Amino acid sequence: MTAELLLISDLDDTFLGDREALRRFSEFFPDMKEQLAIVYASGRFFETVKDDVRTTPLPEPLAVIGGVGSEIRSFPEGELNQNWVERISNKxxxxxxxxxxxxxxxxxxxxxxxxxxxxxxxxxxxxxxxxxxxxxxxxxxxxxxxxxxxxxxxxxxxxxEGVNKGTAAAFIARELGFDQDHVIVAGNSGNDAKLFEHDFYGIVVSNAHEQLKQYADLHRVYLSPHARADGVRDGLRHWIGKLINES
Missing domain, CATH: 3.90.1070.10 (Hypothetical Protein Ta0175; Chain: A, domain 2)
Structure with missing residues (x-):
């Protein structure tokens, strides 16, 4: 990997939900494309996420965590990560x-x-x-x-047991060669909560459910005053200079 940082982010109501905010993010992202790789973590499965990438300005990810962490697939091929399958199959x-x-x-x-x-x-x-x-x-x-x-x-x-967006995120981050100090996560809802329990740097967008906003009390989590993709963009600005300067 050449990128220094990895963003693992939810999609619905985090990146998606405001077309103008996503457009603004798409204009902002090229300036950091060499520094930042992306993985999407969704409650939905791969094919619908792939459709979103094709039909919106969403940046292309390295991989997709789908089904709330129950699968990990490469992008754009959609190849199932068999190492993850073997790990989660017991009982x-x-x-x-x-x-x-x-x-x-x-x-x-x-x-x-x-x-x-x-x-x-x-x-x-x-x-x-x-x-x-x-x-x-x-x-x-x-x-x-x-x-x-x-x-x-x-x-x-x-x-x-033990499968969620957070454990899947930690697994794919290690596979891609990123330690926890070089991973940023973003989300808005309860099924994103586990992303914030692995000592990654975090972004909680302003439209997040109260269940998730409680994580803003953690020292590595930033509660953005902005919603959806504007909040992700704001959160990256908050963290990215600090993390790259410390690398």
Missing amino acids: WSAKKVREILADEADVKLQPEKFQSDFKVSHFLRGGSQEQLDRIQAKLFDAGVNASVIYSSDRDLDFLP
Whole structure:
């Protein structure tokens, strides 16, 4: 890698959601293209992210973390990272997760386009921590080791234990040759929270959910006064000179 820094960022309502802000970012990015590599970390899967890169001014990434961390694919080829697959496969069965949750009245399975071998997604409105803990215990008692990720007071994702955007980000950063002092993460919602738990430098955009804004108290996290792509741009300006000067 020739770039000195790696940005790992969420897409929806972080980079995307304001066309003019994204246009401003696309005008700003060429000046730092040699210094900064990008990986996108999305709740969505590779093909829809690839469509976004093709149809918007989004910079082209090195890789895409998809399905809330359940897959990592190279860009633009879409080749699945088999090292990650091997790492997350232990004691996991998407089919069994579906079967166990079938009798949960408040939990509704999302459409098939949001499912994969390593991610089972449901809708749950107004779920409590007590309910989430009970569901996780139910899975554990059935022999399924699963991470339970609840975000936006609506999206309930089940992934192999320990799998989330943060662990996937740490994995791909190491594979690409970046240590934690040369990684910046950005996000806006609950499923981005794990990105901020690996001592990376962080950017929380102003339109972030309150669940994520609490991470702004951490010493390496910057809460931008700007929203979406403007916030990412502002956050990079905040961090990038400091980090490159310290390199």
